[in-house]
Amino acid sequence: MKILRIDTQKRTSAFEELGAYAGLGGRALTSRMVRAEVPATCHALSGDNKVVIATGTLTGTIAANSGRVSVGAKSPLTGGIKEANAGGKFSQMMAKLGIMAIVLEGKPERDATPCVIKIDASGVGFADAADLAGKGTYEACALLNAKHGEKAGIMAIGPAGENLQMAASIQFTDPENRPARAAGRGGLGAVVGSKKVKAIVLDDSGCKAEPVADKEAFKKAAKRWAEILGSHPVTSQGLPGFGTSILVNVINEAGGLPTKNFRFGRFEHAAEISGEKMVEIINARGGKAKEGCHAGCMIQCSQKYVDEKGQYITSGFEYETVWAMGANSLIKDLDDIARLDRACDDLGLDTIDMGCAIAVAMDAGIIPWGDGKAALALLEKVRTGDPLGRIIGNGTGFTAQAFGVDRAPVVKNQSLPAYDPRAVKGIGVTYATTPMGADHTAGYAVTANILKVGGSVDPLSKAGQVELSKNLQIATAAVDALGLCLFVAFAVLDTADAVQCIADMVAAKIGQPFSVDDVVAIGVNTLKDEIAFNKDAGFTVQHDQLPGFFLKEPLAPHNTTFDLTAEEMQAAKVS
């Protein structure tokens, strides 16, 4: 495996050996490289920043659910280190091309023509992409697939990334060639945009992934791995049956579904935006209720959501999006929410930060509460570069500043996801302390707090939350490093030999002993890199806290506040 460095200003490239980065994959590799090579105090849109796109340690093997991609850089949104993770075809194709990481370096002039980078068995090519400039990701990817073949896997940014918007995502094409998979959070699309890269196209024709070192041992461990995922009710029934929006009703019942910009813990129209309702609509209209985001996915939580005429609207239609565009904005029409999701994927925007920004704009009186059509019109202003679009596309914190709204649900300037931390305190600890800014995927304490997975912790009590968050932050960093889908964690947390099975797969892949302790060490070391970067970037203990209204305003129905101090939450961070 090699590292591919690309000088975006000179449009040159060079393959190099892994060297000091040998043994690292996914988030462990992106965070180590960003820590080692990007000055923590640099401007995120300057030539000093780098975009690292890494495949996972287990990606390219037959291990189920191992095809995720990690993208790392200094975040223009948070000012700290960022890893955003996505599905799609890209990561497995990188593995087949023998590329562990693609590193975008340098910065062309502001008025330089954007380019498309094509990577295949013959090498790396650059092409002017003036024809794709300003185009949405759906049109751009369709044109690129027409030119480079249906087999190609694509990473692309939309108009938001090109315009250097702080909530810009990076989109990846799924097995159906739809750019519906997002490395959404932290504005990494803007960093790609600053380097004038519109898309990277991969073609792995004629390439074969590096063989695993011990084929028989790998087969044995991978078989057990598939059994683990295939026998846990969440990964084998809940997620394939209803998608991630299966959470709408349970989080609503638990009083933790943030409603009207985090004013209430329940939404009276929750049932209308639930996973159950989504599946009912999809089946009635002839869509597809379950799909995988990459080859070898056993969980199949994605879908093809269609309109009344059976025409495709969107895919990768997640709980977080449905909540942000739905309950939090009081929008109850699932078709409106689906179109907002499609618009975000097409414009290249993070759905969570956009949903929260829309709610903030509603708080400011810019558009009415619950008006899905007005929300879509507002989002579409990002496409034209309209000043209102420039505001909203910079995310929740910026939108709140622009309109003088003091109710800004952000940590480190990144918006909170779909669990109110006053009713699910464990996830609040993660929001406050992860180096990523408010992020549910960084330590998903909703498991033991609400879902009774991996034990049980009272969601309204402080007790046990800091330790729970810490352990999950470590586990998550390891999962992200290996290229595994985070949802494997539901099965792993409840299966005694699961982490051993993961260690066995890594050992068989690399042909060296690899223990459960080594898996844990990946997570710990990754977090250490990230925390060290953020410290050098200027983050202090005081930044590890939720906005004041979560500490003061009781949340119905449980009427609780978030009552952990930044000091007591420090123990959630590895040291």
Next chain:
Amino acid sequence: MPINLKCYATLATHQPENAAALSVKPGETIRELLSRRGIPEKDVAIFMLNGRSVEPTTPLKDGDRLGLFPAVGGG
């Protein structure tokens, strides 16, 4: 003594018609209610009573809101 019972996701087939005002016997526990209605307890992962997760041995009372969930996850 009416309670509100909601059966979610794969349990939806057990949803009674009068779910918003389902009669329970005085002191009847969740487990007894499930048994009486033929809802297999092994299929229920989360018993959410008035927004709090409880054990199936919990007795029900007037006006309770009970949500039954299979194993669910996402994010």
